[in-house]
Structures are given as C-alpha cells and as structure tokens.
Amino acid sequence: MRRDDDRGEQDGQELSTSITSSLHQHAGRTFDNVDDLENALKAENYITDRGLATTLYLMLKLRKPLLLEGEAGVGKTEIAKVLSAVLGTPLIRLQCYEGLDASAAIYEWDYPRQMLYLQTLEATGGADREQARRDLFSDEFLLKRPLLQAIDVAHEKSPVLLIDEVDRADQELEAFLLELLSDFQVTVPELGTIRAEHVPIVILTSNRTREIHDALKRRCLYYWIDFPTFSKEFRILGAKVPEVSEQLRLQICGFTQGLREVDLFKPPGMAETLDWASALLALGTTQLSKEAVEDTLGVILKYQEDVERIHGDTAAQLVERAARATAS
Numbered sequence: 062m063r064r065d066d067d068r069g070e071q072d073g074q075e076l077s078t079s080i081t082s083s084l085h086q087h088a089g090r091t092f093d094n095v096d097d098l099e100n101a102l103k104a105e106n107y108i109t110d111r112g113l114a115t116t117l118y119l120m121l122k123l124r125k126p127l128l129l130e131g132e133a134g135v136g137k138t139e140i141a142k143v144l145s146a147v148l149g150t151p152l153i154r155l156q157c158y159e160g161l162d163a164s165a166a167i168y169e170w171d172y173p174r175q176m177l178y179l180q181t182l183e184a185t186g187g188a189d190r191e192q193a194r195r196d197l198f199s200d201e202f203l204l205k206r207p208l209l210q211a212i213d214v215a216h217e218k219s220p221v222l223l224i225d226e227v228d229r230a231d232q233e234l235e236a237f238l239l240e241l242l243s244d245f246q247v248t249v250p251e252l253g254t255i256r257a258e259h260v261p262i263v264i265l266t267s268n269r270t271r272e273i274h275d276a277l278k279r280r281c282l283y284y285w286i287d288f289p290t291f292s293k294e295f296r297i298l299g300a301k302v303p304e305v306s307e308q309l310r311l312q313i314c315g316f317t318q319g320l321r322e323v324d325l326f327k328p329p330g331m332a333e334t335l336d337w338a339s340a341l342l343a344l345g346t347t348q349l350s351k352e353a354v355e356d357t358l359g360v361i362l363k364y365q366e367d368v369e370r371i372h373g374d375t376a377a378q379l380v381e382r383a384a385r386a387t388a389s
Contacts, residue, residue: 090148092118099149105127106300107136108293116284117144126242126263128227128278131286134330137266141223144262152219152287155207157230164238167247175202195239198251208237209247212257219259228267235277242280289331291318297331302338308387312349313338315383317361323375325367337361349384351377 091096098121099114109117117140120127129137145152155166155370175197205213213223224238241247245257265281266274289297294314298305305313313334321328329337340360346353354376358368371379 070312092108095119098235101147102143105146107139107342108297108300108341109140109241109300110293111288113140115284116172119275120264120282123282124260124262126281128265128267128273128283129286130267130269130283132288132328133268134332135286135288136331137286137294138223138225141221141225141264141266143302144264148262150218150221150223150262152223153207153211153220154223154225157226157228158226159229159231159232159236161230166234167206169204169206170198171204172201178202201253208241211261211263212241212245212247212255213388214258216259220261222261222263224263224265226268227265228254228270228273230264232274235274238277239280275355281330282360288321290330291315294318294331294334297333298338301335302342304342305338306347309341309347309349310338311387312380312383314343315385315387316349316354316379319379319382320361320371323370325362325370326364327362327367333363349380353379354374354380 062148090101092101095111095115095118098118099111101107102114102117116127119125129140131137141242142152146365178197179193211220227234227238242263245260249256263281265273271344291314295310296318298310298314299307312335317329317334317337337357337360340357341353342358344353355372358371358376362368362371383388
C-alpha cells in the first residue's frame with residue numbers, strides 16, 4: 062500500500078507504472094485454459110456452462126471486474142465464494158442496500174477512540190497539537206470497510222471482492238466505485254491516495270432492479286446468468302445434494318422446469334431448488350406427489366400469490382409432468 066500527497070506530473074507517471082505493474086499480480090493459482098478453470102470449479106461442486114467459464118477465465122486473465130446479472134437465486138453470489146475457495150484467497154463482501162454511503166463502503170474514522178485518545182493526552186499532558194493531529198488520522202484509528210479492505214497491503218495475494226446486489230444501492234455509490242475499478246485506489250483526504258499492492262478480483266452482481274450506469278459497465282466484463290436448463294439443474298442438484306435419489310432428482314427438476322413456465326411473480330431459482338430438495342429429503346419423501354408439493358410450496362415459492370396460483374390443479378399437472386420426466 063502506498064500513500065502519495067504529491068499530485069504532480071511525476072506522481073501521475075508513478076501511478077501509471079503502479080497500475081500497469083499491479084495488473085500482473087495474480088491471486089496465486091493460475092489456469093492454463095478455460096477447461097482447467099472449469100474443472101477447478103467443478104471440484105468445488107460448482108457446475109457452470111462454457112460461456113460463464115470462459116468469461117471467468119477472461120476476468121482472471123485480463124484482470125478486469127466482472128458484472129453478473131440475472132434473476133435472484135441463479136448462483137451469482139456463489140460464484141465469488143467458489144472462486145475464492147478455488148484460488149485460496151480471502152473473500153471480501155460488500156452487501157449493497159439503499160442508502161449505502163462511503164463510510165459504510167470504503168472507510169470511516171473511529172471517532173469514539175479518537176475522543177478517548179484526546180482525553181488521555183489532555184489528562185497526561187502528552188504530545189503537542191501537530192503530533193496529536195498526525196496520530197488521530199493514522200491507521201490506528203481508520204476503520205477499513207470492504208472497498209478499502211480489498212486493496213489493503215496486508216493481503217499476500219489478490220482477494221476476491223464481491224460487490225453484491227449493486228443495483229440495490231443508490232447511484233451515488235457507483236461514483237465511489239469508479240475510482241476503485243479504474244485505478245484500484247482510494248483517496249483518503251487525511252492520508253493521501255491508497256493503492257493496491259495486489260489488484261483484487263472484483264465481481265459485481267445485480268438482480269437488475271435498476272439499470273447500472275454505463276460508466277461502471279464499461280469498466281467490467283459482463284455475463285447474464287439465466288435459469289438452468291433441465292440437464293444443468295439435474296447435475297447441480299446431484300453435486301450439491303447427493304443424498305437425493307436419481308428418480309426424485311429427475312422429478313424435482315421436471316417440476317421446477319415446469320414451474321418456471323408458469324406466470325409467477327418470482328419464479329424459483331437454483332437456490333430454491335436446492336432448499337426444496339433438502340426439505341423433501343428431511344421429510345423422507347422418495348416420490349414426488351401433489352400432497353408433498355403442496356406441503357412444501359413455501360420452501361420453493363416466496364409470495365402468497367404464487368403459492369395460491371400453483372396450489373391445486375396446477376400442482377397436480379406439474380407433478381404429472383415431473384413423473385413423465387422420470388419415465389422418459
């Protein structure tokens with residue numbers, strides 16, 4: 062981590078050199094090709110398609126942030142967690158929400174400890190005013206939030222920085238992200254410019270509740286994660302909940318695939334499929350039935366309107382469809 066108060070031409074040249082050099086800092090493990098990365102993800106029980114594996118490979122190779130969009134529950138957040146495990150590097154998560162500001166996302170000063178420090182100085186007749194000012198605005202009193210943690214010199218290799226549900230934050234947060242994603246640096250007025258020794262691997266996720274600004278998108282690679290196909294969902298379910306029998310797995314996937322074709326307020330994602338499979342397993346269900354479905358609709362559907370729509374004849378039809386999937 063380097064701090065610079067000089068804003069002159071020489072500093073600008075050094076900044077350019079620093080960024081160029083840091084782009085070659087890797088998270089430790091490297092991958093020779095897309096297949097290598099895809100197999101590493103599979104070893105962590107994350108089943109991906111070729112397009113996503115290629116995008117992740119390019120993200121690591123080009124050292125560019127990645128913006129993942131898609132419906133809630135399709136596995137966007139999980140990618141960052143698995144990538145952290147594959148690379149053996151820390152995962153730093155910034156969970157976005159409405160009203161998130163710089164103090165919660167980047168840094169703030171520990172005012173209670175600063176006040177206690179001043180009171181102690183006054184009581185003991187300690188350091189002079191200038192020394193006290195330097196002490197007050199030093200690392201000791203700096204509370205590092207996720208964005209500043211991601212470029213901390215304490216990291217031995219690049220961490221994975223997950224900026225989760227960036228669409229839920231106010232647009233002002235995107236302005237804070239621009240400096241970080243362009244130059245991987247943060248400016249703290251009292252300390253100067255703090256730069257990353259190891260460039261973080263940045264993944265942003267969005268459920269697309271609003272459009273992300275073009276300036277932020279231009280700094281990222283992009284990939285849309287859709288609901289899984291039958292085949293992919295079957296393989297993921299087998300990897301994540303292997304205790305479920307093959308027959309029940311086929312029925313579950315047949316049911317959820319049909320469920321997503323119904324006009325629902327919130328179709329179930331892969332996360333709900335996994336929860337539902339675990340719930341059916343906990344209830345000792347070995348064969349999908351209308352009764353088993355209706356008893357557990359609250360696991361897979363999260364809105365009462367959707368539950369009411371599926372309850373009854375629709376549930377029976379989807380169970381019949383799932384049975385045909387097993388027979389075929």
